[in-house]
Each structure stands twice: as structure tokens, then as C-alpha cells.
Amino acid sequence: MTSPETAAPETPAPRSRRWVLAGAGAAAAAAGAGLAWWRFQPHAVASEAEAALWAANFTGPGGEAVAMQAFHGRPLVLNFWATWCPPCVEELPLLNTFYRDQTARGWQVVGLAIDQPSAVRQFLQRLPLDFPIAMGGLGGTDLARSLGNLTGGLPFTVVFGKDGNILHRKMGQVTSADLKAWSQLA
Secondary structure, eight states: OOOTTTSOOOOOOOHHHHHHHHHHHHHHHHHHHHHHHHHTSOOOOOTTHHHHHHHOEEEOTTSOEEEGGGGTTSOEEEEEEOTTOHHHHHHHHHHHHHHHHHGGGTOEEEEEEOSOHHHHHHHHHHSOOSSOEEEOHHHHHHHHHHTTOTTOOSSEEEEEOTTSOEEEEEESOOOHHHHHHHHTTO
């Protein structure tokens, strides 16, 4: 048994040590937030990316040709998506409603599926869409990267004006507020 006089008193950690640990934690959190922000922000558009888009030709899920040049001259929402991507699947009905509501105003929507054609065909049997779907494949992934999606994340949406130039890009799920704002752009 130790007597009270011989026991070493417990000393709390110095305040400066606590401040250093708190500062290190805050710095780590800020670095993580900065990295997340960087990953989910569209980056610079590669030179000639817009021209490459309008020259691109894809195949639809039924084997039909989908030439992007056919969509030039009217405002376009180009949505990169996949059947295995939950936020992509959740936003498709919203994009479909936008397409139906805004077609009379000249808007177009094209879904560029970064997926297997068989998976897309099965998906479209369950959830038919009114707007055109094209099979992106590796060319679609490269196109998304050239348009600023360096991480290849999905969904990724690019809004083009009547002149074919990019008006807006969004990484992540589209909301009705996004679509309402975009409909005012062109």
C-alpha cells in the first residue's frame, strides 16, 4: 500500500499539447474536406472536348446509331450514368420529367450509359425513358474525362447551350432545383 505522500500525483496533459492535438485534427479534417471537394468538382475542360463531343457517334441500346451532331443547335443536358449507380438511377425519372416538360422549349436530354448494353436494355424494360440513351463504353468514359470528370465519378451531367458550348457541369446527383436553374440558361 502506498501512502498519499509517496504516490505520484496524476498531472493532466499540458494545455499546449491539447492544442497541438486539436490543431492536428483540424488540419487533417481540412485536408480531407479539400480532397473531397477537389474530387467532386468538375475540372478544366480539355481543349477540343466540345468539338469531340459533337463529332462523337455512339450506339443506342437497340443497336441504333446515336450521332451527337444531331443534338447540336438546341440546349442539351448530357447525363453520364450507369445501372449500377444508385444516384444515377434515382435521378433518371427527374431527367425524364425535365425532358417531357422542356422539349417544347427546345431542350434535349441524352443519357450516355457507362455500362454493359445488356444491363441497360434490361434496365430500360423496367424503367422506360423518353429521351435518347447512348452506350458510352470506353469512349464515353474518355469523353467525360475530357469534359472535366477526371475521377470518372457518376453521375456526371454537362449542360450545353444552343451554340454547343458548355454552360454548366455537375458531379453528383441532379436535383429539381438544378434542372429549374438550368432551364433558365438557354
